[in-house]
Amino acid sequence: MGYRILTLNSISVRGLERLPRERYELASEVGNPHAVLLRSADMHGMNIAPSVLAVARAGAGTNNIPVAALSKRGVPVFNAPGANANAVKELVLAGLFLAARNICQAWAYARELQGDDGAIDEAVEKGKKNFVGFELPGRTLGVVGLGAVGVEVCNSAEALGMKVLGYDPQITVARAWQLSSSVQQALSLDDLFARSDVVSVHVPMLDHTRGLINGARLRLMRPGGAVLNFARAPIVNEAEVAAELDRGHLHAYICDFPTNALKKHPRAVTLPHLGASTIEAEDNCAIMVADTLREFLEQGHIRHCVNFPDAALPREAGSIRLAIANANVPNMVGQISTCLASAGLNIAELLNRSRGEYAYTLIDAEGVADEPLLQRIRAIDGVLSARLVRAPD
DSSP states (O other): OOEEEEEOSOOOHHHHTTSOTTTEEEESSOSSOSEEEESSOOOTTOOOOTTOOEEEESSSOOTTSOHHHHHHTTOOEEOOTTTTHHHHHHHHHHHHHHHHHTHHHHHHHHHTOOSOHHHHHHHHHHHGGGGOOOOSTTOEEEEEOOSHHHHHHHHHHHHTTOEEEEEOTTOOHHHHHHSOTTOEEOSSHHHHHHTOSEEEEOOOOOGGGTTOBOHHHHTTSOTTEEEEEOSOGGGBOHHHHHHHHHTTSEEEEEESOOOTTTTTOTTEEEOOSOTTOSHHHHHHHHHHHHHHHHHHHHHOOBOSBSSSOOBOOOOOTTOEEEEEEEESOTTHHHHHHHHHHHTTOEEEEEEEEEETTEEEEEEEEESOOOHHHHHHHHTSTTEEEEEEEOOOO
16 A cells, blocks of 8 residues: 655655655645645644644644644644754753853954954953853753753753753653753752753743743842743743843843844844754654654554554554544443444454543454444544554555
8 A cells, every 4th residue: 555645844865765665655745645744834724634644743843733633633743752852952052152151242242343453352352351151060050841852951961060950740751761860850940940040941832831931930040040942932931031131130041043022132142943953853853753654654553642642562463453543531442342343353452542632542353344344433422533554565
């Protein structure tokens, strides 16, 4: 069986190579696509074809994708968590040095110097006192969000001699194992801000993270502190950041999102969204998401998904496989099993996983499944999608 993939952005060739051309048609214009592959294209308001089984983003954030609407259709949304973590971490560390040593302001000053070299030398000696910075060892970095990037930032900052605080009430066991044992746990966001010289934020853009960094929290920081935002612009209340910069309580704001509010502020450095803009990160994201998408289409497995649970089941030889997305409510598996029994199918293996209000079921059965059976399963109240997962030829 062949699959048609609609690409909304230019995707790394190394990623596209993971989808063999003998089974996959990839194009920016394709009718009735089975999946959508994208990076930054905005899918909100887009007419997403009923044929779409999955959406895959070669990146971490999914705020450009209508996840809630796709969830109700039983369409998983895949991303590439951690694939660009090193690239973002390196830029965060660069931002840390930009803030500590006033590098951008000093460079701008030097570029405007005039006269012969003697006059420039004299101006340098007089002007350099305006760019006195601070060293990192002994300073405290507070990291909000301990996912792939946050953990790497913590460990690297500690290697630079900084004291590190971390805050993430939802940290996973896997990330906790990766985190240096010397990173201290902040009891709350306010506790983290009150104890930090520099705060770096690494959380997704959600309703409850909008404006997470605001004036009240900034005023808890030690005077002369700095904020690094390489996550998403709305996580920071820019007007209140500007106010704290103006009165000198906040020394610097370094971010990856230029806006009219801060792009020309003398104490702010706004970069043009460079976080994942490396050749390696683009390759890594594309490879990860292509592998994930292929595994879903060909095996029905789910991993690196933002709206449905992880699910993988070794395939029973000679069996057929059904993949069903449904609401996480009682008796769904029972109703589905009844449909299979009425069609004369015997269940060889079954896996059901849930995540919040949604669940996902993989079934390997002995017998023959036809379209009428799938229609009966889809007609069950609470079933969002159901398909026969055909093994690759």
